[in-house]
Amino acid sequence: MSDSLSTEQLAVNTIKALAMDAVQSANSGHPGMPMGMADIAVTLWSKFINVDPDAPEWPDRDRFVLSNGHGSMLLYSILHLCGFGLTLDDIRNFRQWDSHTAGHPEIDHDLGIEMTTGPLGQGFATGVGMAVAETHLRGRLSSDLVNHRTYGFVSDGDLMEGISSEAASIAGHFGLGHLIYLYDDNHISIDGSTDITFSEDIASRFSAQRWHTLEVDGHDRAAIGDAIEESLAEEDRPSLVICRTHIAHGAPNLQDTSASHGQPLGQDEIRMTKEAMGYPVEPDFLVDDSVYDFFREAMDRGRLVHADWNQRFDDAGEDQRALWQALHSSSEVTLEGPGFEIGEKVATRASSGKLFGEIAEKVPGFIGGSADLAGSTKTVIDPCRLFSKDDMTARDIPFGIREHSMGALVNGMAIHGGLRPYGATFFVFSDYMRPAVRLSALMGVPSIWVWTHDSIFLGEDGPTHQPIEHLASLRAMPNLWVIRPADANETIEAWEIALNRKDGPVAIALTRQGLPTLEPHPGGVAKGGYIVREGNDVTLVGTGSEVPLILDAADLLAGEGVTARVVSLPCWELFFAQSDEYRSGVLGDAPRISVEAGSTFGWSAIVGSDGLSIGIDRFGASAPADELADRFGFTPEAVAGEVRNHLAI
Numbered sequence: 001m002s003d004s005l006s007t008e009q010l011a012v013n014t015i016k017a018l019a020m021d022a023v024q025s026a027n028s029g030h031p032g033m034p035m036g037m038a039d040i041a042v043t044l045w046s047k048f049i050n051v052d053p054d055a056p057e058w059p060d061r062d063r064f065v066l067s068n069g070h071g072s073m074l075l076y077s078i079l080h081l082c083g084f085g086l087t088l089d090d091i092r093n094f095r096q097w098d099s100h101t102a103g104h105p106e107i108d109h110d111l112g113i114e115m116t117t118g119p120l121g122q123g124f125a126t127g128v129g130m131a132v133a134e135t136h137l138r139g140r141l142s143s144d145l146v147n148h149r150t151y152g153f154v155s156d157g158d159l160m161e162g163i164s165s166e167a168a169s170i171a172g173h174f175g176l177g178h179l180i181y182l183y184d185d186n187h188i189s190i191d192g193s194t195d196i197t198f199s200e201d202i203a204s205r206f207s208a209q210r211w212h213t214l215e216v217d218g219h220d221r222a223a224i225g226d227a228i229e230e231s232l233a234e235e236d237r238p239s240l241v242i243c244r245t246h247i248a249h250g251a252p253n254l255q256d257t258s259a260s261h262g263q264p265l266g267q268d269e270i271r272m273t274k275e276a277m278g279y280p281v282e283p284d285f286l287v288d289d290s291v292y293d294f295f296r297e298a299m300d301r302g303r304l305v306h307a308d309w310n311q312r313f314d315d316a317g318e319d320q321r322a323l324w325q326a327l328h329s330s331s332e333v334t335l336e337g338p339g340f341e342i343g344e345k346v347a348t349r350a351s352s353g354k355l356f357g358e359i360a361e362k363v364p365g366f367i368g369g370s371a372d373l374a375g376s377t378k379t380v381i382d383p384c385r386l387f388s389k390d391d392m393t394a395r396d397i398p399f400g401i402r403e404h405s406m407g408a409l410v411n412g413m414a415i416h417g418g419l420r421p422y423g424a425t426f427f428v429f430s431d432y433m434r435p436a437v438r439l440s441a442l443m444g445v446p447s448i449w450v451w452t453h454d455s456i457f458l459g460e461d462g463p464t465h466q467p468i469e470h471l472a473s474l475r476a477m478p479n480l481w482v483i484r485p486a487d488a489n490e491t492i493e494a495w496e497i498a499l500n501r502k503d504g505p506v507a508i509a510l511t512r513q514g515l516p517t518l519e520p521h522p523g524g525v526a527k528g529g530y531i532v533r534e535g536n537d538v539t540l541v542g543t544g545s546e547v548p549l550i551l552d553a554a555d556l557l558a559g560e561g562v563t564a565r566v567v568s569l570p571c572w573e574l575f576f577a578q579s580d581e582y583r584s585g586v587l588g589d590a591p592r593i594s595v596e597a598g599s600t601f602g603w604s605a606i607v608g609s610d611g612l613s614i615g616i617d618r619f620g621a622s623a624p625a626d627e628l629a630d631r632f633g634f635t636p637e638a639v640a641g642e643v644r645n646h647l648a649i
């Protein structure tokens, strides 16, 4: 290849060539962004980011979030060139079945992929969560053991999405100085120029949100390097480096066009681009050895920083190491609870709240907060301290009324490692955080979602606040465990399950209203469902607040000589994971009737096509809870009446 080019320029050209070739060969993908951000990526990875390809999961590594994940070929090329586990064959298999190089790569720590997103904006907010985790852990463990940066690439789409405004607001408020984002300011999105819809002054917006902002030519590597240097020196504010770039930089006909965003450039344009760069047109996927040497030498910087960190870890004091181990421990958590009397009426949000002290003590990484509903959701670890710029080791995070970014921040903290984060709000507002919840499930991240006020029985606040379809729609989400405990003891078990799950999120739906404490059935929740009371004539299945209701209905029926089996089914996902034998044993052979104060959608999977589902298939209403129970037929008398009708007695 041309001797007149610097190796650094050759590295940039190689990334552009790999992106063009891989997208062309897959006949799908996004070449424009990798070509437009190649100068930025080469600068960041060759001069700044501290990662170790020999130990991709080293805990104090810098994090890198590709929020404009459609530009995944940029990340794959860099990781390959730097010597992470991605091979050139993986790149040849871009976007193919079972490859390591999915269209949008999500997460794969073994390969150096921290988190990249398909849904724009999620990466932006998740990175803020990683920076919160880093700040918090640095405070607790000292900067000897935790002291890294979270870098991110973000695009026009990321900044247009509302979640980035929420997350930027939090990041600026908390003064997350170790967060550095580089904005691909290319004025192009899918439908053409961003002029048609996006004209705000980004620097003013972010400085108003208390960020440190810088503006550079995104193809001037020296200027980019200076801007990153300056951002590294800024400890009190997150930094946004606004890089004016050109999408598909270097493509003679397609640079600065939206046509280069999401489709192959075509063989002719690729040839002309390679010729213009002085890059051999053939063969495809060509990498000069000097480029491998360039990146691998650069990675020695990370290896050294890692070796220093190992030394500091060995030299750390006993207390510090013990805390480190406790934070990173994967041992099983068991909870005692404060002791609840049988019959004692407690809202499950309240029994949950009473566990927080014990959880915080047993799980040092337990941390989280709510979207301005700490008192209502009863999610308080320490009433005297809130996470803030001045108290970063506090474990109660005031997320503010920003459910969507709360979801992503919790994911970011969970992905970071060392923490067991949760986020809480009213169940109905799970809608506001659903994209982040979905990503937690898709990525297999152990975020904990606490959703209270879980049915119409929250009462007078009315239908806008009363969840109806939420249980059904969240149960439809793969890999999310939704637990709706029936009493204080089931709530304890729900929390144990949530804290012990490592490979995905757990949601706990809790009541506002008091529920009687039932006879404990240890291990029942872990099986998803179990028999609360035996009976032969009919099986009544309920969840949460409807379990005591069907017990009362069963009492009424017993007086009439009808024996009803009562089944509590707090977690469908765990129940369906049991053997057929267990499930049919629990549900029995008698006719089945489900009772749940929400949509009946999906219940036929439990009660069968000839079963009956009592639920609420309309929006709720504003009235006191007792009246709602009457009007919606959620009284023991009404349920017993439905049972008699169904059994035709």
Ligand SMILES: Cc1ncc(C[n+]2csc(CCOP(=O)(O)OP(=O)(O)O)c2C)c(N)n1
Binding pocket: 032, 033, 068, 070, 071, 118, 119, 120, 121, 155, 156, 157, 158, 161, 184, 186, 188, 189, 190, 247, 261
């Ligand atoms: C939440 C969400 N909405 C829509 C999309 C589809 N989409 C992918 S990229 C993109 C916009 C591209 O513009 P920009 O972010 O500026 O990226 P660039 O074209 O500059 O690489 C859109 C709408 C998405 N991935 N996520």
Ligand SMILES: [Mg+2]
Binding pocket: 155, 156, 157, 184, 185, 186, 187, 188, 189
């Ligand atoms: Mg753009």
